[in-house]
Amino acid sequence: MNGDRGKFDIGKLVAGGILAGVVMNICDYVSSNFILVNDWDRVARLRNMDMAVLGGTASLVTNIAVDFALGFLIVFIYAAIRPRMGRGPATATVAAFLAFLPEALYMATLASAFYTWDVYVRSQALMLVSYLAGGISGAWIYSEPEDDPD
Numbered sequence: 768m769n770g771d772r773g774k775f776d777i778g779k780l781v782a783g784g785i786l787a788g789v790v791m792n793i794c795d796y797v798s799s800n801f802i803l804v805n806d807w808d809r810v811a812r813l814r815n816m817d818m819a820v821l822g823g824t825a826s827l828v829t830n831i832a833v834d835f836a837l838g839f840l841i842v843f844i845y846a847a848i849r850p851r852m853g854r855g856p857a858t859a860t861v862a863a864f865l866a867f868l869p870e871a872l873y874m875a876t877l878a879s880a881f882y883t884w885d886v887y888v889r890s891q892a893l894m895l896v897s898y899l900a901g902g903i904s905g906a907w908i909y910s911e912p913e914d915d916p917d
Contacts, residue, residue, distance in 0.1 A: 775843075775846050775911075776846075776909070776910070776911050779908060779909045779910060779911075780839075780842055780843060780846055780909060781839075782908045782909075783838075783842040783845075783846075783904075783905035783906065783907075783908035783909035784835070784838045784839030784841075784842045784843070784905060785835070785838070786838070786901075786904050786905050786907075786908050787837075787838030787839070787841055787842050787901035787902060787904055787905030788834050788835030788836075788837070788838030788839065788901065789838075790838070790897075790900050790901045790904045790905075791834040791835075791837060791838050791897045791898070791900070791901035792830075792831055792834045792835070794893070794896060794897035794900055794901070795830065795834055795894075795897055798890070798893040798894075798896075798897070802889075802893060803886070803889060803890055803893065806885075806886045806889065806890070807821070807886075809883075809886075810881070810882060810883060810886055813883070814881065834897075834901075837866060837870075837898070837901070838901050838905055840866050841859075841862050841863050841866045841898065841901055841902040841905055842862075842902070842905035842906065842908075842909055844862040844865050844866060845858060845859050845862035845902065845905065845906045845909060846909055846911075848861065848862060848865075854906070854910070855906070856903050856906065858906065859899075859902045859903045859905070859906035859907075860899060860902065860903065862902050862906070863895075863898040863899045863901065863902030863903070864895075864898070864899075866898060866902070867894065867895055867898040870894070871891050871894070871895075874887065874890075874891060875887065
């Protein structure tokens, strides 16, 4: 048996997590500021919320940080499951979905209090795209020594 089996390549894990975070931030920026902008405005008016606060600096910084944390989580899950499932986009898709599912279920608990169900469904569909794009891009970077040709 290989003595390095079960160890992560930390450098590639970090690089993959950063790329996944960047991709997720781009996806979320496009979906929130172009695709869902009217939905967020409608929800804010419906719930009597200030859009300046919802789109303010604190919210922006939090969303950016969360996307990077999720990017690292997805690549970590990918690295952890790939010895059993193999490398590639199919395994990256499973890793992304494993990270997405708890978030989607948690947000469903907030749907009736904050969102409307139609906005919840659209936002979660776009969020899944973000997770998948981030996961596949991060997995593209992540490899282990046995993957590299000699």
